């Protein structure tokens with residue numbers, strides 16, 4: 001009889017300890033194996049050298065170790081590295097390492113494809129195939145941490161959930177991954193160095209607030225006028241700005257954590273004074289800052305970056321209203337690794 005073997009990494013530490021007790025072994029053995037799986041990222045049972053041969057054979061008979069494979073790596077002229085990551089079932093996601101003088105940031109994916117339909121984003125054109133599980137998310141971070149040490153001589157310093165997918169539509173697994181990333185048995189990173197970026201799912205923002213999460217929140221706003229936002233992010237019809245705003249106020253009340261709004265200014269779409277004023281009003285609802293993102297064309301010319309004057313008008317008006325604003329230059333454009341360009345082209 002060949003039963004389907006279970007993925008050992010789907011077990012919690014407790015479950016692993018219980019498994020060993022049920023096998024007549026010590027719970028402590030569970031800790032050792034857990035450490036191999038998570039701290040040392042073992043890909044085989046054979047490599048777990050402080051575990052006896054018999055135990056390794058027994059594990060082999062019960063379990064598999066699912067893990068990702070970095071299939072292809074592309075390096076940009078600006079030092080950005082993009083990984084095509086193959087999952088155990090053959091599907092591919094992308095993740096990116098972005099180095100600056102002082103930090104290296106991992107941009108990781110949470111879904112294969114995306115469930116949302118932002119009209120300016122390349123990932124939206126791949127329909128959502130499935131959610132990533134927590135270890136597939138964790139593994140992307142581990143892979144990038146290794147690359148950071150190898151190419152930049154320092155560990156990874158920050159993580160942004162700004163790759164493929166909508167993290168709040170895969171909330172449970174994203175949270176489990178963050179738990180592992182921040183735990184001592186995992187990478188031991190501070191949650192303050194992790195940013196979850198969402199298109200804005202009000203119910204989930206409230207849930208995060210209730211759970212007192214410690215990571216940072218970014219919201220892809222792009223317009224503070226419902227009509228405009230719905231035309232470029234159609235799901236805004238289901239989650240209109242008022243719901244989003246109330247959820248964000250709730251978030252701030254509970255966490256005291258300032259919100260970052262991501263915002264691209266497009267010609268003829270959101271580049272008027274009226275659009276700027278609406279954003280200023282929206283920013284007053286909860287302490288926040290604005291990240292103006294450069295537009296990365298994804299092909300058909302339907303969208304194009306607004307003029308420098310229009311962008312400067314945003315900067316000026318926001319600053320006059322004491323709202324922090326930064327302009328974020330794109331990285332990794334030449335290898336399609338920039339915001340909104342992740343689409344498994346290769």
Ligand code: SAH
Nearest residue numbers: 121162165166197198199220262296339340
């Ligand atoms: N679904 C989440 C995570 C993706 S983050 C979210 O929407 O926040 C990717 C960021 O890049 C988002 O802010 C998104 O709005 C932005 N983006 C998408 N397409 C883009 C493009 N072509 N140029 C620049 N930014 C883009």
